[in-house]
Amino acid sequence: MVNPYYPVLLAAELILAPVVFILLFFITAPYGRFDRRGWGPVLSSRTAWMLMESPSLVLPVLMALRSSPNAGGLIFLLIWLSHYFHRAVIYPFRISSPGKPFSLLIMSWGFLFNMINSYVNFYFIFHMATHYDFSWFTSTRFIAGFLIFAGGYLINKHSDALLRSLRGEGNRGYSIPEGGLYRWISAPNYLGEILEWGGWALMVWSLPGTAFFLFTVANLLPRAMKIHKWYGETFSSYPEERKAIIPFFF
Ligand SMILES: NC(=O)c1ccc[n+]([C@@H]2O[C@H](COP(=O)([O-])OP(=O)(O)OC[C@H]3O[C@@H](n4cnc5c(N)ncnc54)[C@H](OP(=O)(O)O)[C@@H]3O)[C@@H](O)[C@H]2O)c1
Numbered sequence: 597m598v599n600p601y602y603p604v605l606l607a608a609e610l611i612l613a614p615v616v617f618i619l620l621f622f623i624t625a626p627y628g629r630f631d632r633r634g635w636g637p638v639l640s641s642r643t644a645w646m647l648m649e650s651p652s653l654v655l656p657v658l659m660a661l662r663s664s665p666n667a668g669g670l671i672f673l674l675i676w677l678s679h680y681f682h683r684a685v686i687y688p689f690r691i692s693s694p695g696k697p698f699s700l701l702i703m704s705w706g707f708l709f710n711m712i713n714s715y716v717n718f719y720f721i722f723h724m725a726t727h728y729d730f731s732w733f734t735s736t737r738f739i740a741g742f743l744i745f746a747g748g749y750l751i752n753k754h755s756d757a758l759l760r761s762l763r764g765e766g767n768r769g770y771s772i773p774e775g776g777l778y779r780w781i782s783a784p785n786y787l788g789e790i791l792e793w794g795g796w797a798l799m800v801w802s803l804p805g806t807a808f809f810l811f812t813v814a815n816l817l818p819r820a821m822k823i824h825k826w827y828g829e830t831f832s833s834y835p836e837e838r839k840a841i842i843p844f845f846f
Pocket of ligand 1: 627628629641691692693696752756759760762763769770771772773785786789811812815816
C-alpha cells in the first residue's frame with residue numbers, strides 16, 4: 597500500500613511550483629546580492645547552505661538503508677548524491693562569501709522543500725517504480741536524460757567556479773563574469789541546474805521527477821531575470837548582447 601503522505605506531499609510540490617513562480621516575480625529571496633534587512637534572523641551563508649541542502653543528502657541514504665533498493669534504485673541514488681554531496685558539503689566550503697548573512701526563513705523554506713522533494717523522489721524510486729530494469733538503463737530515454745544531467749552538472753559547476761574566481765583576497769564585491777556560458781547569458785549556473793533536473797526527470801520518468809524539474813524552473817527563472825536586470829543596472833559596461841538564461845534567446 598502506498599504511504600498516504602506520498603500523494604499529499606507530491607500534490608503540494610506540484611501545486612506550489614506555479615505559486616512560487618508567480619510570487620518570485622514580486623518578492624526576491626533575500627540572500628546573496630539581494631540580501632536585505634527586515635526578514636528576521638540570519639545565519640552565515642556557509643551554515644545556511646549546509647543546513648538547507650542536508651535533507652537531500654541524508655534522507656535518500658536513510659531511505660535506502662531502510663528499504664534495501666535494487667540495483668536500479670542504487671544507480672539513481674548515486675546520480676542524485678553526485679549533485680547533493682557537492683551542494684551540501686563541497687559548495688559551502690568553497691563559497692566566496694562564507695560569512696555573508698543568509699535569511700533563516702529562506703534557509704528553513706529550502707530545508708522543508710528539500711525534505712519533501714527528496715522524500716517523494718526516492719519513495720517513488722524505492723517503493724513504487726517497477727520499470728528500472730536492465731533495459732531501462734540502456735534505453736534512449738535514460739541515456740538522453742543522463743547526458744542532459746551530466747551536461748547541466750558541468751555547466752553548473754564550471755559557472756560557479758568562474759564566479760568564485762572573481763573574488764580574490766580582500767575582494768568581496770561583484771564584477772562582470774566572463775568566460776564559459778557567461779559570454780552569452782547572465783545566469784549559466786542556474787541554466788546548468790535546470791538542465792540537471794530536466795535530465796533527471798527524463799531519466800526517472802516519474803511525476804516526482806517532473807515536479808522537481810518544474811519547481812527548479814519556478815525557483816530559478818525569475819531570479820535569473822532579476823540577476824540579469826541587476827547586472828545591467830549595476831555595470832554601465834555590461835555586454836548588451838548577453839541574455840538572462842537562454843543563449844541568443846532570453
Ligand atoms: N535547485 C534550486 O532550485 C537552486 C536554488 C538556488 C540555488 N541553486 C544553486 O546553488 C548555487 C548558488 O546559488 P546562488 O543563488 O547563490 O547563485 P549566485 O547568485 O550566482 O551566487 C553564487 C556565488 O557566486 C558569488 N557571485 C555571484 N555573482 C558574482 C559576481 N558578479 N561577482 C563576484 N561573485 C559573485 C555569490 O556571492 P554573494 O553570496 O556575495 O552574492 C555566491 O557566493 C548555484 O549553483 C545554483 O544553481 C539551486
